[in-house]
Amino acid sequence: xxxxxxxxxxxxxxxxxxxxxxxxxxxxxxxxxxxxxxxxxxxxxxxxxxxxxxxxxxxxxxxxxxxxxxxxxxxxxxxxxxxxxxxxxxxxxxxxxxxxxxxxxxxxxxxxx
Amino acid sequence: xxxxxxxxxxxxxxxxxxxxxxxxxxxxxxxxxxxxxxxxxxxxxxxxxxxxxxxxxxxxxxxxxxxxxxxxxxxxxxxxxxxxxxxxxxxxxxxxxxxxxxxxxxxxxxxxx
Numbered sequence: 001x002x003x004x005x006x007x008x009x010x011x012x013x014x015x016x017x018x019x020x021x022x023x024x025x026x027x028x029x030x031x032x033x034x035x036x037x038x039x040x041x042x043x044x045x046x047x048x049x050x051x052x053x054x055x056x057x058x059x060x061x062x063x064x065x066x067x068x069x070x071x072x073x074x075x076x077x078x079x080x081x082x083x084x085x086x087x088x089x090x091x092x093x094x095x096x097x098x099x100x101x102x103x104x105x106x107x108x109x110x111x112x113x
Numbered sequence: 114x115x116x117x118x119x120x121x122x123x124x125x126x127x128x129x130x131x132x133x134x135x136x137x138x139x140x141x142x143x144x145x146x147x148x149x150x151x152x153x154x155x156x157x158x159x160x161x162x163x164x165x166x167x168x169x170x171x172x173x174x175x176x177x178x179x180x181x182x183x184x185x186x187x188x189x190x191x192x193x194x195x196x197x198x199x200x201x202x203x204x205x206x207x208x209x210x211x212x213x214x215x216x217x218x219x220x221x222x223x224x225x226x
Contacts, residue, residue, distance in 0.1 A: 043217035
């Protein structure tokens with residue numbers, strides 16, 4: 001069965017600083033990978049996804065992620081964080097098993113002014 | 114907007130009482146999911162459905178049952194609520210024939226006293 005690890009529970013960055021959120025997955029073949037964002041009191045919104053092809057994928061709100069098969073990673077990046085990016089971020093994997101997503105435990109992002 | 118409505122949005126109940134949460138969609142998508150979200154656990158799949166009367170268990174299905182008698186409605190039932198089922202419950206739908214993207218409802222916060 002597939003699994004996802006987000007090593008960082010909570011990250012604090014200053015506004016304008018760069019951001020990288022880590023995600024490692026476990027799956028035997030090439031998985032489908034996703035990043036979702038959740039603002040307080042809201043549901044989850046898809047930021048970006050990787051299925052195949054170019055390993056650097058662009059998403060909404062200026063986010064990008066890079067799939068690295070050798071490291072089983074799918075890290076999320078943003079060059080300059082805005083205060084509105086403060087939220088919880090979830091990495092997820094779908095490994096071809098009846099179209100179910102497995103989520104990581106999330107990384108809470110705090111942005112300091 | 115994928116047209117997902119969850120009801121009730123908030124509910125407080127007592128241990129041992131039955132509870133039903135409803136997820137309604139307006140666009141006749143085939144796949145529907147129930148997740149629960151708890152601090153430190155991320156989102157965990159409870160049950161999912163791949164068509165009318167076609168449902169299957171997720172990773173945390175004990176104590177929960179589901180029904181889907183119409184395409185647009187997916188019901189989650191706690192036959193006898195326990196305090197460990199205090200959580201935020203999210204319904205999600207998949208708009209494609211596979212998990213290309215999940216759209217989430219706004220969540221139902223359940224407190225079991």
